[in-house]
Amino acid sequence: MVQITGLKNILICTDGSEFSGGAIREGLRLVKKTGARVAVVSVIDFNPELQALAPDLVDKMETDIRKHLSVIREEAARESIELEAFTRLSTTPYIEIAKEAERTGADLIVMGRRGKTGLKRLLMGSVTKRVIGHAPCSVLVVPREAKLECKKILCAVDGSVYANAAAAEAVMISKRCGADLTLISVVHAETASAFDIVHSQMHHDLIAENELRVAESGLKSAKEFAEKEDVRCESIVLAGKPYEVIVNSALKKSADLIVMGSHGRTGVDKLLMGSVAERVVGNSECAVLVVKARK
Template identity: 30%
Template sequence: MSAPIDGIDSVLLPTDGSDRALTGAKRGTELAAATGADIHVLSVVDTSETETISSLLGSDGDENLAASEAEAETAVEAVATMVRETAPELEVTTTTDRGTPFRVIERYVDTAGIDVIAMGTKGRTGLKRVTLGSVTENVLRTGCAPVLAVPPEATDTSLSPTRTDRILLPTDGSEGAAVAVEWGIDLATVFDAMVHTLYSADTSRFLASTEPDEILPKLEEAGKHALETVRERARAEGVSVTGAVASGPPARVILDYADNNEIDLLVIGTHGRSGVARHLIGSVAENVVRNTTVPVVCVPMSADQHR
């Protein structure tokens, strides 16, 4: 078993028995195996949902609750079996609970000291955007721990050390980005992967009265400084690193770079220069998660408490 890296020694796999949850659990198991982390499997019976069904159908509430709990047990055991078959060296803890799913997950993270949550996203809408699903989206918005968000396209990918060669770490030079960079570099040491760091010189966020030719050189200079900070941190850990400053909206720049450079894993802070105090996912991270085809580790600023 690998030694746990600083910051990751427990991974939570929430499941509702769906295929997307299983995909997220598989990638989460691979992350746990690579980092030597323990596995926790959790399924939550949504009591508000069972009460609504009972009310609408005029059926027995206790009977519906018992059926939902049986389904939760089945879902947990299916994931636990998968973990034991693919990574028998890992310690597995299974739990079912009742309540509002994302709030139960948040509480479990706090009480069990979870370091990373691995969750699948639902799929693509008619507009070709990933639907995060209400539970995944709410977990991302609470910022209670880093979340490995796994899109449906990642079904056949792997986060094993032999197949994870390139990790993309976008940065805007902010404190939030710096926390994500630390996590990304740690992961790069585990996977022996090259770090690609990227800064977007986005002039669109400035007032229309500001001349692009005037502000762009300043943004590019700030980008070079932000990239050099990442390079120094990566080199200090013996991690190979390359960096680029690009122009355009950050989410589009990140997604294009990931596609063009065969990125295997993306690590991004969930808020940067907005100055918003609450733990929100933020438009850049949200757009990346909704549109990428590779797993994304979304790192809230509070994640530095685990380090």
């Protein structure tokens, strides 16, 4: 189990763009707080055809990334942080990042994500979502402007083994950091307002009774674990589109971290991470910790 305050090895990923700024800043802060070893990797999306047609362009990309990594080294040195920084060329960057996580023994990958689009539908970038799907460890996704304080944490629970792992993680982080913890479970409601209806007010013709029972059961188990660890928490059931409710609840609670589960690694190239987790990561204004359940 990964605890944000008890990490041993962290891998920070950067693509050299402004969208990696939050991951670099908060990743180094996390290293400073925990004393973990850290490595920084930048994987260039290698295109053999491009190299054949424009070798100078590829060389420039490598040179620019090395300069970017040099700046990160200097920033880390000012905080007395020693780090390993390296660049890689790969036709499948997400696979290369997963391999580097294995090689460095990372128990957490920290990375950024592309900015929101004008659409409500998620477009968070294939590398980030595929890293989450293939990584051997949990992944912390940090939007550019997000700050990770671990003061107010929101954890999404749905009764699955993946959500249970996330809830256990959220409880331990809250315990170690003294954070306020909110456990939330969302049931679907096509016409219900997510914030006007709580479980005590739900109409049976609107919410499937079985779905509500599963949601309440998952919350009960998570809350019992929190109480066992002497962590006080609020638990709520809301209705609506799950990713919208989770993201809006985090805003309402002023959460600086959302914790949620993900399916384990897939055996295919295309990510099967789950649309709710994917959309929360893509639309959240705060950091999102995607916990990988051990098989």
